[in-house]
Amino acid sequence: MPPNAVITGWGMYAPQRILTNQDLARMVDTSDEWIVTRTGIRERRIAADDETTTTLSVYAARDALAVAGLDPTELDLVIVGTCSPDYPLPATGVLVARDLGATRAAGFDLQAACSGFLFALATGSSFIRSGMYRNVLVLGVEVLSRFLDWHDRGTCVLFGDGAGAVILSASDQPGGLLGLELFSDGTGAEGIIVPAGGSACPASPQTSAEGGHFIHMSGADVYRYATRQLAESTLAALRSAGLGVDDIDQFVYHQANLRIIKSVGKQLQIPDEKVFVNIEKYGNTSAASVPMALVEAVASGRIKQGDRLLMAAFGAGYTAGAAVVEWTADPLQAFRAPGAQTRLGKPRSAGAATLGETAADEEAALPEVAAAG
Numbered sequence: 221m222p223p224n225a226v227i228t229g230w231g232m233y234a235p236q237r238i239l240t241n242q243d244l245a246r247m248v249d250t251s252d253e254w255i256v257t258r259t260g261i262r263e264r265r266i267a268a269d270d271e272t273t274t275t276l277s278v279y280a281a282r283d284a285l286a287v288a289g290l291d292p293t294e295l296d297l298v299i300v301g302t303c304s305p306d307y308p309l310p311a312t313g314v315l316v317a318r319d320l321g322a323t324r325a326a327g328f329d330l331q332a333a334c335s336g337f338l339f340a341l342a343t344g345s346s347f348i349r350s351g352m353y354r355n356v357l358v359l360g361v362e363v364l365s366r367f368l369d370w371h372d373r374g375t376c377v378l379f380g381d382g383a384g385a386v387i388l389s390a391s392d393q394p395g396g397l398l399g400l401e402l403f404s405d406g407t408g409a410e411g412i413i414v415p416a417g418g419s420a421c422p423a424s425p426q427t428s429a430e431g432g433h434f435i436h437m438s439g440a441d442v443y444r445y446a447t448r449q450l451a452e453s454t455l456a457a458l459r460s461a462g463l464g465v466d467d468i469d470q471f472v473y474h475q476a477n478l479r480i481i482k483s484v485g486k487q488l489q490i491p492d493e494k495v496f497v498n499i500e501k502y503g504n505t506s507a508a509s510v511p512m513a514l515v516e517a518v519a520s521g522r523i524k525q526g527d528r529l530l531m532a533a534f535g536a537g538y539t540a541g542a543a544v545v546e547w548t549a550d551p552l553q554a555f556r557a558p559g560a561q562t563r564l565g566k567p568r569s570a571g572a573a574t575l576g577e578t579a580a581d582e583e584a585a586l587p588e589v590a591a592a593g
């Protein structure tokens with residue numbers, strides 16, 4: 221029997237700088253009311269100038285390792301799902317392994333836009349189920365704030381920065397990944413695109429002047445496609461697990477737009493209490509969105525040992541991914557791990573053993589920094 225790939229550790233990191241809808245209304249022609257009613261977003265996190273996709277990854281990964289009780293040297297592989305890497309090359313996964321001290325691990329990046337974490341989860345699980353590796357760090361991380369045109373109200377109000385991580389470990393016990401569906405349709409390539417900076421349109425002063433290095437999006441087209449595809453991918457993953465909608469305890473969808481999540485819930489007749497939402501705090505963090513929502517769902521007590529989860533995302537490409545996972549870990553492990561900061565996305569820092577510190581204390585400690593834009 222091939223080993224199962226079960227989630228043994230989880231962590232997230234959200235940069236401390238908060239950009240509210242009110243801040244955005246001072247930067248572009250928009251309003252808190254428009255953003256909240258059209259998207260459900262109230263604020264998002266923006267990486268500090270000295271933060272990168274690698275540094276965000278390392279914070280989330282250290283928490284995930286602490287929860288799993290693993291030393292970085294026990295990692296066999298680091299996969300970073302991202303479309304906002306530190307550099308076109310080298311791969312962020314290599315830098316993350318270096319900075320973690322994961323000296324035995326191979327590292328690479330996986331690009332499937334907002335679906336990146338689901339594709340990375342599928343890839344990591346396959347390495348474990350094949351018997352090749354025992355411990356794989358899977359990350360979804362973005363610093364999309366560096367790829368936004370802060371004059372384009374159609375995109376800059378939607379996205380935020382963040383990181384989410386899980387450790388997948390080989391296990392003889394039942395559980396882990398039960399069903400999977402990966403999807404792509406390149407006919408939608410123009411729907412969400414960074415048109416310049418690649419081989420099709422190399423970087424030049426002209427591409428820079430024309431804003432070719434920023435995200436361009438046909439919002440309404442993406443919206444229509446996403447609502448249909450997320451529902452279809454959900455059903456396909458359930459079919460591959462031999463399960464139905466009613467067999468799932470918690471649905472963790474990509475947090476792109478509250479209306480998209482609600483539309484999928486309505487199509488599939490999922491009760492609201494089974495759908496986890498945190499978009500109001502983080503906006504669309506692309507590949508980081510599902511793992512950050514997963515970490516917060518576990519921390520909030522919405523996910524218990526033995527529960528079945530469905531995680532699904534949709535993104536540029538178009539791409540979509542959906543996975544059915546049986547949760548086998550003790551959710552309280554995150555609170556027992558040294559540091560115990562993973563539930564609020566605060567970075568673990570040297571000497572900051574905050575066991576016993578209350579969530580309210582940590583929340584209060586988060587400084588609110590209005591963005592300069």
Ligand code: ACO
Nearest residue numbers: 250254258333334373374377439440442443476477535536
């Ligand atoms: N503030 C105020 N008005 C705005 C804003 C804004 N920030 N943005 C657009 N508008 C205006 C438009 O100009 C338009 O005005 P008009 O009617 O005078 O032309 C009006 O609001 C309606 O615009 P729509 O685009 O039709 O608005 P919609 O209700 O579709 O919402 C949105 C736009 C939020 C972008 C939505 O289409 C959406 O969420 N799309 C999906 C995005 C997504 O899921 N992306 C996921 C993948 S991203 C990735 O993979 C990296």
